[in-house]
Amino acid sequence: MKSIARREARNFLAFTGISLLGFAIFYVYPVIRTFYLSLTNTRVGVDAVDFLGFRNYEQILLKDPLFWHSMRQSFLFSFIAGPLSLLVALYAAMLLNRKVRFIGVFRTIFFLPFVIPTFAVASVFKGFLHPSSGIINRVLSYLGIQGPGWYMDSSSALATLILISSWGFGVSMLIFLAALQNVPASYYEVADLDGASGFQKFRYVTFPFISPVFFFNVVLATINGLKSFNLAFLMGRGLGFPANSTLLFPVYLFVTAFRMPYKLGYASALAWVFFLVIMALTGLNFLLSRYYVNEDVE
Amino acid sequence: MSTQGIRMAVSSRGRRETGRTTAYVALVLMSIVVLLPFYYLVITSFKSFEEAIAEFKWLPATFRFSNYAEVLAIPGFDFPRYFLNTMYIFLMKYIGTMVTCSLVAYGFVRYHFRYKELIFAIFMSVLMLPGELLTIPLYEAFINLGWMDTYRPLFIGTYFATDIFTLFLFRQFFKSVPGSLFEAARIDGAGELRMYARIMLPLSRPVLVTVFLLYFTGTYNDIYGPALYIISEEKYVLAQCIGLIENLYNTGSQDFLTPFHLVAAATVFMILPVIAVFFAGQKYFIEGVSTAGIKG
Numbered sequence: 001m002k003s004i005a006r007r008e009a010r011n012f013l014a015f016t017g018i019s020l021l022g023f024a025i026f027y028v029y030p031v032i033r034t035f036y037l038s039l040t041n042t043r044v045g046v047d048a049v050d051f052l053g054f055r056n057y058e059q060i061l062l063k064d065p066l067f068w069h070s071m072r073q074s075f076l077f078s079f080i081a082g083p084l085s086l087l088v089a090l091y092a093a094m095l096l097n098r099k100v101r102f103i104g105v106f107r108t109i110f111f112l113p114f115v116i117p118t119f120a121v122a123s124v125f126k127g128f129l130h131p132s133s134g135i136i137n138r139v140l141s142y143l144g145i146q147g148p149g150w151y152m153d154s155s156s157a158l159a160t161l162i163l164i165s166s167w168g169f170g171v172s173m174l175i176f177l178a179a180l181q182n183v184p185a186s187y188y189e190v191a192d193l194d195g196a197s198g199f200q201k202f203r204y205v206t207f208p209f210i211s212p213v214f215f216f217n218v219v220l221a222t223i224n225g226l227k228s229f230n231l232a233f234l235m236g237r238g239l240g241f242p243a244n245s246t247l248l249f250p251v252y253l254f255v256t257a258f259r260m261p262y263k264l265g266y267a268s269a270l271a272w273v274f275f276l277v278i279m280a281l282t283g284l285n286f287l288l289s290r291y292y293v294n295e296d297v298e
Numbered sequence: 299m300s301t302q303g304i305r306m307a308v309s310s311r312g313r314r315e316t317g318r319t320t321a322y323v324a325l326v327l328m329s330i331v332v333l334l335p336f337y338y339l340v341i342t343s344f345k346s347f348e349e350a351i352a353e354f355k356w357l358p359a360t361f362r363f364s365n366y367a368e369v370l371a372i373p374g375f376d377f378p379r380y381f382l383n384t385m386y387i388f389l390m391k392y393i394g395t396m397v398t399c400s401l402v403a404y405g406f407v408r409y410h411f412r413y414k415e416l417i418f419a420i421f422m423s424v425l426m427l428p429g430e431l432l433t434i435p436l437y438e439a440f441i442n443l444g445w446m447d448t449y450r451p452l453f454i455g456t457y458f459a460t461d462i463f464t465l466f467l468f469r470q471f472f473k474s475v476p477g478s479l480f481e482a483a484r485i486d487g488a489g490e491l492r493m494y495a496r497i498m499l500p501l502s503r504p505v506l507v508t509v510f511l512l513y514f515t516g517t518y519n520d521i522y523g524p525a526l527y528i529i530s531e532e533k534y535v536l537a538q539c540i541g542l543i544e545n546l547y548n549t550g551s552q553d554f555l556t557p558f559h560l561v562a563a564a565t566v567f568m569i570l571p572v573i574a575v576f577f578a579g580q581k582y583f584i585e586g587v588s589t590a591g592i593k594g
Contacts, residue, residue, distance in 0.1 A: 011405070112336075119521060
């Protein structure tokens with residue numbers, strides 16, 4: 001018996017050993033090393049390294065206006081962009097759930113933006129929303145409206161990022177559509193017989209059924225929105241253009257660590273603060289989830 | 299049923315008809331909003347430079363198909379090369395993940411080891427880590443290894459089964475394979491590796507396709523990695539090369555000098571492969587994302 005167990009363990013390690021090694025190199029070591037670096041003033045190309053204790057953290061929380069600014073931009077971005085695109089997604093899913101014709105065509109159209117790589121999205125929208133040569137300001141001019149400067153103007157650039165990212169609502173729409181199709185048709189028939197209005201059907205039949213999926217995805221999208229980097233990096237020319245308005249926190253961290261003067265130590269402390277913020281939000285969500293998940297319909 | 303009930307049922311049917319019309323109107327309007335950027339992209343790719351930077355017109359004076367040839371002829375802008383660079387990284391990542399994750403997942407499912415569930419739970423926990431927590435030490439290490447301006451930092455991790463999500467997919471999939479298959483194979487005298495190669499791999503085609511799609515779009519989309527490690531222009535990936543065209547006429551500060559017509563033509567070139575892959579694998583893609591989403 002013992003030899004069988006030993007052979008099993010040996011086979012197990014033979015197959016999984018590479019992942020244990022990889023886990024140590026690519027996850028365990030970096031997390032620990034990042035913490036160590038966060039206690040120093042390490043920079044690329046500078047050999048002298050001082051041990052600072054927690055002074056980087058002190059600097060971040062007390063004396064770094066860009067940290068607070070970029071955190072604020074990231075929170076604004078994710079707390080608006082996440083719910084907004086999911087509301088659009090839910091609305092589109094409900095329209096498609098009405099047994100309309102050409103459902104496949106509409107579904108493909110709505111899903112298409114999700115497939116387009118972010119760098120292409122950025123390059124398209126730079127032209128599309130260009131204040132003088134873009135389409136949208138042209139359309140607005142037909143209505144006698146002077147269009148905004150969109151991504152060129154620091155007062156509208158963050159809102160522009162939010163709108164552009166909502167364009168990719170198609171993937172959440174598919175999730176909601178699948179959830180809506182699980183609502184038993186008989187519930188709607190009963191509601192019809194009772195003379196329920198469209199809104200009442202939504203309020204008392206649809207919503208209780210899909211609210212767990214909806215809120216779960218809203219929270220997920222919001223927390224993931226804090227990690228959003230690509231679009232802001234591209235639209236903001238890698239540095240939060242214009243006037244730091246698109247300097248989301250991950251962009252600030254990137255610039256601090258990987259652009260002159262390559263402050264790896266300070267950026268490591270930023271990364272740890274960020275990690276703690278995300279963990280706190282995830283924990284909070286875990287505590288709150290029993291209030292918004294409706295147990296009855298699960 | 300009372301007459302009132304009948305009347306209400308009838309009127310509700312009428313309401314449903316108008317509701318459906320409203321739904322069509324809303325769907326068409328939404329489609330226009332979603333498709334408008336695509337219209338801008340395609341129409342701009344046929345305009346002249348002057349038209350592209352002037353006030354927007356819905357159609358160009360003449361359709362300049364030559365813009366597409368012009369993009370490919372820009373000196374120092376080697377589009378096929380950036381495409382091949384991107385595909386190289388994609389293939390290296392895909393092969394690495396496929397080989398190692400399937401082997402490791404096989405080990406997790408096939409063999410008994412006292413702590414294997416615990417190990418896997420620890421693996422899964424890193425899915426929550428923000429990438430920022432990991433990048434800086436790896437960046438340091440790759441500099442010390444002299445791997446700057448090479449593609450190795452972008453794919454080396456996949457050869458150690460570090461893609462926990464794919465590992466999870468494989469494990470879930472292998473779990474559903476009945477154990478009796480292995481008993482039969484063992485009686486036929488098949489060895490461990492042979493069982494993996496002959497039974498597991500052919501069965502896992504859905505995982506191979508799903509991960510292919512995820513990696514293809516993922517590599518296409520990756521900006522962080524190339525921005526960190528790729529410096530020479532001839533090593534650029536597609537995500538980086540668009541900046542070369544945007545700044546083609548850039549003399550410093552004037553934004554209106556972006557040649558939007560060439561940017562648009564280049565962007566069309568770049569999104570065609572992803573759209574082709576998407577339509578080819580649409581079924582897997584949509585099934586994949588919707589089930590993954592529901593399971594949460």
